[in-house]
Amino acid sequence: MIWELKETKKAAMLFDGWQETMIWSCLQGVMGKIYVNSLGNPVSAMAVLGDFVFLAGEPEREFIDHKKSETNGCGPDTAQRPGERGGFRIIVPRDEGWAKLIEECLGDRAKKTVRYAIKKEPDVFDRERLQRIVDRLPGGYELNMIDEELFKRCSEEEWSSSWVEQYKEYDTYRRYGLGVVMLKDGEAVSGASSYTGYIGGIEVQIDTREDYRRRGLALICGAKLILECLRRGWYPSWDAQNRWSVGLAEKLGYHFDHEYAAYVVADSTI
Numbered sequence: 001m002i003w004e005l006k007e008t009k010k011a012a013m014l015f016d017g018w019q020e021t022m023i024w025s026c027l028q029g030v031m032g033k034i035y036v037n038s039l040g041n042p043v044s045a046m047a048v049l050g051d052f053v054f055l056a057g058e059p060e061r062e063f064i065d066h067k068k069s070e071t072n073g074c075g076p077d078t079a080q081r082p083g084e085r086g087g088f089r090i091i092v093p094r095d096e097g098w099a100k101l102i103e104e105c106l107g108d109r110a111k112k113t114v115r116y117a118i119k120k121e122p123d124v125f126d127r128e129r130l131q132r133i134v135d136r137l138p139g140g141y142e143l144n145m146i147d148e149e150l151f152k153r154c155s156e157e158e159w160s161s162s163w164v165e166q167y168k169e170y171d172t173y174r175r176y177g178l179g180v181v182m183l184k185d186g187e188a189v190s191g192a193s194s195y196t197g198y199i200g201g202i203e204v205q206i207d208t209r210e211d212y213r214r215r216g217l218a219l220i221c222g223a224k225l226i227l228e229c230l231r232r233g234w235y236p237s238w239d240a241q242n243r244w245s246v247g248l249a250e251k252l253g254y255h256f257d258h259e260y261a262a263y264v265v266a267d268s269t270i
Helices: 008-015 021-028 096-109 127-134 148-156 158-163 170-176 217-232 243-251
Strands: 033-036 044-049 052-057 088-093 111-118 141-145 179-184 187-198 201-208 235-237 256-266
Touching: 008 021, 008 033, 008 044, 008 052, 021 033, 021 044, 021 052, 021 187, 021 201, 052 096, 088 096, 096 256, 111 243, 127 217, 141 217, 148 158, 148 170, 148 179, 148 187, 158 179, 158 187, 158 201, 170 187, 179 217, 187 217, 201 217, 217 235, 217 243, 243 256
Parallel strands: 052 088, 201 235
Antiparallel strands: 033 044, 044 052, 088 256, 111 256, 141 179, 179 187, 187 201
């Protein structure tokens, strides 16, 4: 059986060295959940947060090809997610053993993809350069930090909902999240926010409304968010879905680390 682990430190060694802040969020008990094959001495574990599932330890078929009745009602298909949005999961295997098991269990239902890890370098950012980017804000636009009103507005729009959807309410976002929204004529057109939060930082999520893309707005929002994180003593972690995201990160001062494999599957599949 698969069990939800409340004493998350028991699974910490299985994720040791994995530089992924969403795993840290789960282990810290800030958000997300940890599932294991044994509450006493787990050797296989799964961290579930938002659209992501991270598999670590010894590969175990039950974590992938499971039935709800076999998981004590605690599998990734039953994990609570504020704001069900995409209808998919991104499964990230720790090693090749897990990758082979995903392909064996799910076959064509799992679409293998490549993601891009960005180095975590707390002292890499040039604050003066970031401020110069923020100062490029075009006339007629304004930057606002996400307050309670903007939190609600972002959650109501599908394109911007990922900025806040992992936070059940604004009070949680205010404690563990941070974000900036660019407004044009009172409407949100671009923004950068915390997809997730952990003790000591956030995982950055940036998007621009389709009709306002290719104007450099995401770059300005990203620079502003990084500066606000630095003022708080938080680290703005970045993980890239595609090469465009890598390029944007590099313009802001980050450095590419390595590619890694992930699998995209429908929520109903796992």
